[in-house]
Amino acid sequence: MTVTDEKPRAGRPEEIRAVPVRHWGRWVAAVIIAYIAVWAIYSVVNNPNFGWDVIGQNFTITAVMTGIGKTLELTAIAMVMGVVGGVLLAIMRLSPNPLISGSAWLYIWAFRGTPVLVQILLWAFIKALVPQLSIGIPFGPTFAHFDANTLITPFVAGCLGLGLNEAAYMSEIVRAGILSVDQGQAEAASALGMSRAKTMRRIVLPQAMRVIIPPTGNETISMLKTSSLVSVIAVPELLYSVQIIYGRTYQTIPLLLLASIWYLIMTSILTVGQFYLERYFGRGTAQRQTMLERLWSNLRARRTVRRTAVEGREP
Amino acid sequence: MSGVGLDKPGAEPADGDGAPGGAPDGAPGQPMVRSEGVCKSFGRLDVLKGIDLEVMPGEVMCVIGPSGSGKSTFLRCINHLEKINAGRLWVNGHLVGYRERGGKLHELRESEVAAQRRDIGMVFQRFNLFPHMTALENVMEAPVQVRRIPRAKAREAAGALLERVGLGDKARSYPSQLSGGQQQRVAIARALAMEPALMLFDEPTSALDPELVGEVLEVMKQLAVDGMTMIVVTHEMGFAREVGDSLVFMDGGVVVEKGRPREVLANPQHQRTQDFLSKVL
Ligand SMILES: Nc1ncnc2c1ncn2[C@@H]1O[C@H](COP(=O)(O)OP(=O)(O)OP(=O)(O)O)[C@@H](O)[C@H]1O
Numbered sequence A: 001m002t003v004t005d006e007k008p009r010a011g012r013p014e015e016i017r018a019v020p021v022r023h024w025g026r027w028v029a030a031v032i033i034a035y036i037a038v039w040a041i042y043s044v045v046n047n048p049n050f051g052w053d054v055i056g057q058n059f060t061i062t063a064v065m066t067g068i069g070k071t072l073e074l075t076a077i078a079m080v081m082g083v084v085g086g087v088l089l090a091i092m093r094l095s096p097n098p099l100i101s102g103s104a105w106l107y108i109w110a111f112r113g114t115p116v117l118v119q120i121l122l123w124a125f126i127k128a129l130v131p132q133l134s135i136g137i138p139f140g141p142t143f144a145h146f147d148a149n150t151l152i153t154p155f156v157a158g159c160l161g162l163g164l165n166e167a168a169y170m171s172e173i174v175r176a177g178i179l180s181v182d183q184g185q186a187e188a189a190s191a192l193g194m195s196r197a198k199t200m201r202r203i204v205l206p207q208a209m210r211v212i213i214p215p216t217g218n219e220t221i222s223m224l225k226t227s228s229l230v231s232v233i234a235v236p237e238l239l240y241s242v243q244i245i246y247g248r249t250y251q252t253i254p255l256l257l258l259a260s261i262w263y264l265i266m267t268s269i270l271t272v273g274q275f276y277l278e279r280y281f282g283r284g285t286a287q288r289q290t291m292l293e294r295l296w297s298n299l300r301a302r303r304t305v306r307r308t309a310v311e312g313r314e315p
Numbered sequence B: 001m002s003g004v005g006l007d008k009p010g011a012e013p014a015d016g017d018g019a020p021g022g023a024p025d026g027a028p029g030q031p032m033v034r035s036e037g038v039c040k041s042f043g044r045l046d047v048l049k050g051i052d053l054e055v056m057p058g059e060v061m062c063v064i065g066p067s068g069s070g071k072s073t074f075l076r077c078i079n080h081l082e083k084i085n086a087g088r089l090w091v092n093g094h095l096v097g098y099r100e101r102g103g104k105l106h107e108l109r110e111s112e113v114a115a116q117r118r119d120i121g122m123v124f125q126r127f128n129l130f131p132h133m134t135a136l137e138n139v140m141e142a143p144v145q146v147r148r149i150p151r152a153k154a155r156e157a158a159g160a161l162l163e164r165v166g167l168g169d170k171a172r173s174y175p176s177q178l179s180g181g182q183q184q185r186v187a188i189a190r191a192l193a194m195e196p197a198l199m200l201f202d203e204p205t206s207a208l209d210p211e212l213v214g215e216v217l218e219v220m221k222q223l224a225v226d227g228m229t230m231i232v233v234t235h236e237m238g239f240a241r242e243v244g245d246s247l248v249f250m251d252g253g254v255v256v257e258k259g260r261p262r263e264v265l266a267n268p269q270h271q272r273t274q275d276f277l278s279k280v281l
């Protein structure tokens, strides 16, 4: 043990102004990557096989635009079906009634265990399976008859194929979200006299959202791309629309690139939307910031640090 | 506020439950909580082995005992968060979780259990505030959703309750923005919003930093002065001595000793109580 009899220093000790570590490796890597990038862009722009003029000419033609419309429509309908079905299935799986949880399990097993492309095809050819659809009591009277062919159009078949499959995946996401909520929350709600249903809707699900939203955003982005599968049953969404065009003009690569660019634009927009949704459902916890907000608050913080350093003391 | 049973005095003889010296169902002067031979086990683990207790209206009963002695479990049985395996438990003259008809017990429906719980407020060790709602919304939630009180009226009442626990200025804060002591006071306000006839506290201060314990105890003391019936599981012997009307020492799933707090604390009759108190005091 040492005894020091130094007097306490007056004021704050001097601010540390150290020379930061130089990352030479980063600079070397940056130069190499920039070189490769310039080369790649140069060759892509100057390769006539990419057909940039064709992409430019067809970028916003009516057929492409209506195709985009159908793609968005399919994605929206399938995701709504997926989320609603997923919440129902998740609640059913957590039910104490074995019959209810068992049927949910069976649904998930069947729809997750078969390829979605096969499901889409089955819905499209449903007329071969059940030519007549009727509304009524099984083994009892029927109230209405439908011809499967007129009711299940290719678009409806596409929605059913994508949406029902998505419900099975969403149910697992929702279930994980529900289970992530602290047991004490449901207990506190019960102690206040809230019913099980109300506890789920008002207390548990809103908190589960924080866990559910990020993977749901991924599912939506994934659905936007998966919806192109319904081109096999001739639903005129984006991919099918450009297939029609290049079937006529043989400009296959430029039109596929055109579709890819549009898919990229749409997924980028969805990614931004996902950020704001996550932030909304994360309220009450630490807030996440956008890149711009982070930059701004960092700049502000740095300025105040500098100001207090100049003044040499705290207020 | 009158509870479930106070509105029909003198009715219904207690058919066949054979309560020794028990007042008939719903009679005035009856205990708020009556527990007879309550047993509870989890699988093969017997946690409660026959609890006999009575809590009169306006009484503050403090419960102490070593960890694992079943204090929390007993509280949770009182509002039927746990089902008891044997014995009988009445709150305000009504069997908890069951209806007795023709000498047989029938389970109550979920909605009936929920209705019973409305008259019993509970405060948890870990607060369990709803993190996605502000303090005010936490307090308003049950009155609006369960008692169907108009929002404007519920908001006003919730504001007044937050004032009462000294948090009028924190109405718009989320739980994550409040200190532990403030969160627990919001939790008390939330329970009070249902105008319960009975309040259960499960170690309300043991998750708090020492300097925050006082503010919560102060609110509870005020509640006791206002005449609330309370069962408080606590390790705060000062609170038990000052505010408690009775003190119960539980160990191994039984009530070992019960009496006036000052007497039990100063002069414990049983060896086990003496051992426990010598460790915590
Ligand atoms: N849901 C449950 N399932 C199984 N065992 C349980 C359950 N809840 C409590 N127990 C057991 O019951 C016993 C009593 O628990 P309880 O929480 O009532 O004790 P306590 O007196 O409140 O203790 P503490 O002071 O630590 O809170 C413990 O051994 C505990 O492990």
Ligand SMILES: [Mg+2]
Pocket (backbone or CB within 6 Å): B071, B072, B073, B202, B203
């Ligand atoms: Mg406990």
